[in-house]
Amino acid sequence: MISFSAFLKRFLSDPVAIGAGVVLLILVLMAVLAPIIAPQNPYDLMQLSIMDSEMPPAWHPGGDDRFLLGTDAQGRGVLSTIMYGTGISLLIGLGAVIVQGMLGITLGLIAGYKGGWIDSFLMRLADIQLSLSTLMMAIIALALFNAAFDANTYADYAIIMLILVIGVAEWPKFARTVRSSVLGEKKKEYVDAARVIGLPPRKIMWGHILPNTLTPVLVISTIQVAEAIMIEASLSFLGLGMPTDRPSLGSLIRSGFEFIFSGSWWITLYPAIVLVVLILALNLLGDWLRDVLNPKLRRGED
């Protein structure tokens, strides 16, 4: 662990970290402030006109100053849909990681602290789940959800379903990380001391061990948000995620895909750029955090 001021100093001396941080901040602000700063509200059908559909970006011939990045097939401004879409992608990404974190930290603490058969069972389950892959499980779960409900019901619950499915499918990453730090912490004296003075296991776990495992949790959280956003985008691209009338970045790309070949590339290109930049900024920050806080954690190990 390093102190906050040292942390800040390392951050300010690393151009990549600053760049990623600034980009992320801009994207988050853009998404949060979308209702205020977006040129149009793409969900307000009254503001849409089919006459505006498939307009190229403003600087191209045929472009319109009202729509800086052009419009899609329904006449929605691409810039506005991106602003709103980024918000939905971020919301699902963060929501899923919160679910993952809650599940993973709880189960990881239990597995690491209790040991024995609970530990073996949970870790075996984690192994199987990891190797089945989150994306595969999410695709199947959402495909069934999609097939079982009609489109309207589906649209209403899509965000919650995505958060739950991605959250539940990815818990093993947190659980493993927490468990291995718990095993490390458990050997230390303060845990023995807490046990000797008769603290109940629950108190020792949450009050004493957990705070010491937060560093690796913080590191993987950042990368997990990137991963969750990527999975959400993939699901939405397949038509199993957000519906096109409440689009995330993935569903924007899906709805633009069929127009690429008729020449309307901007409907796909701009959301795609924002998606990649968003994931890249999170990944770079995650890598940087890992290098600074915990050089021993490595990506690719699980």
Add this chain to the structure above:
Amino acid sequence: MAMLEVRDLHVAFPQGKRNEVEALRGVNLTLEKGERLGVVGESGAGKSMLAFAILNLIAEPGRVSHGEVMFHGENLLDLSERDIRGIRGNRISMIFQDPMVTLNPVLTIGTQMMETLKAHRNISDADARKLCIAKLKQVAIPSAESRLAAYPHELSGGLRQRVVIAIALLTDPEVIIADEPTTALDVTIQAEIMALILKLCRENDVALILITHDLGVVAEVTERIMIMYAGLCVEDGPTKRIIEAPSHPYSDGLLRALPQHAGRGTKLYQIPGSMPPITALPPGCAYHPRCARATAECKRTIPPLENGVACFHPLDQDEAAS
């Protein structure tokens, strides 16, 4: 001229972007044919660094920043990578500290022995095999033939260290550098392994550089001792002389700390304080903060190594370790 002569050796590691710190700060060493030299000091004194520097094997990002390693009149540090490979494991072999991690876990004992021979000799597989078995027998490994197909994890720590010794002896080297060869082993077999190394060195007239923190072992095995502290040699001389009458206060402290010096029921002596890390050396003699004899001069100037001791206030004959 001595067979092996290390002159004013410095090893440096980068610290931050521009600075360097020295792990060895100008070490000299001579070794005659068949001679056994003990290099003694606490961990961090730079003993292992010295061993690796002799074979130009300092791990990145460290480097030998100054000095020479003359072997039969040839500076090993000037040799090409190809030429020094002809020395490593051939004329100068090493025995590492922990046999549990010295042998490659995914290769058989046979492979790891044969490849050494093949690297240095033009020898047929059958002859190489015979030689390997012979060496395994020399280090007293039971059923040597069948061990060639075994993997390291199938052998105990003691047996593994015997294999490492056999590998070191395979090419009939002139020098063996043994870096704490018994530290990682069970106490019960430490003496056995040490006796084996001594016996083999004597029988084959191999010179030995024994690196250890244990003065007791050195006293039994070596003819000459070099005592290191914080990257420098502080005392150097015949084993008998140093054991009986050390001149440097640090050598004296090490000797007093041996259990055989404490009488029954008395407390074991301990040198006060601890060795400073190389990144935070005090000015002057690095030992002065722990030394009862230190004066203002010791805090200013690094004492040169003269007449086998680097100290402004060496102990007299009758003061030493009584």
Add this chain to the structure above:
Amino acid sequence: MHILAFLIRRAVQAVIVMLVISVIGFSIQDNLGDPLRELVGQSVSEEERDALREEMGLNDPFLVQYVRFLGNAVQGDLGTSYFFKRPAVDVIMDKFPATFELVIGAVFIFLSLSIPAGIYCAINRDSWLTRIIMTGSIVGISIPVFLTAIAAVWLFGVELGWLPAFGRGDTVELPWGWETGFLTLDGLSHLILPSITLSSIMLPLFIRLIRAEMLEAMSTDYVRFARAKGLSQRRVRYVHAFRNTLLPVVTVGGLMIGTLIAYTILTETVFQWPGMGFLFLEAVNRVDTPLIIAYIIVVGLIFVIVNTIVDFVYTLINPMVKLPGAKG
């Protein structure tokens, strides 16, 4: 560990996983869509329906129905596709070669690139090429596979027109009924873009993994000892260090199978590759329940088989796991 014990343990594990998957499959069948409606349509009266239901065993207890489902499944009968009016398993197996060949192509590409690149980056830690590869790999990890696919289709397929971007091209039917695209030039050229796309997501992960493992191996004592023995640099690097990176690489490779299959769905969708993934999405859109179930069960089976093979390979190359017949 004894090889027989290993095989038995793996077999038991495989059976358990398959049982779990079959329960999932059966619950889907039980809850999703009414097989009667698909069979007879709306015009049949309520009494006739009840009679049919009874006859088909749809009123039996859950367990009885499940055992019947399982019995049929074991014999390769997972029902009839509503859309194709053919046994669902047959429909899936027709598409299997396309997916299999796509995966083989991708695995071939990313293994032949990631191993040299990973080793290079570990050996030349600070070279400019290493920096480019490592930076490229984090960018690569951040690009979703469907975007790579779209970019490939758009650039090479449409704008430049260098390579075909849709479908499988000409295939040849092998004697055992396997449709292969490997044997025709047209088939191979159709394979290029999809397999590069599919490998693009695994490549950076493997480069980073191999580099990290190689770096770790190169800092071990046994590699230092190998150098102290005077071995050539090549032998130290490839025999001593690289051999030790194989174990973790195989393990992680095994964990990637599920991800790889998931990515085939995305890749096949963009390239309209007539494989199992593409078929699965169509089945979802048509609510073709038997086909959805068949896909899940076949993919589960593939997953279990490949995982067992990977575990077996692991025990073969790991001397710590002893097999009978080895001396020692």
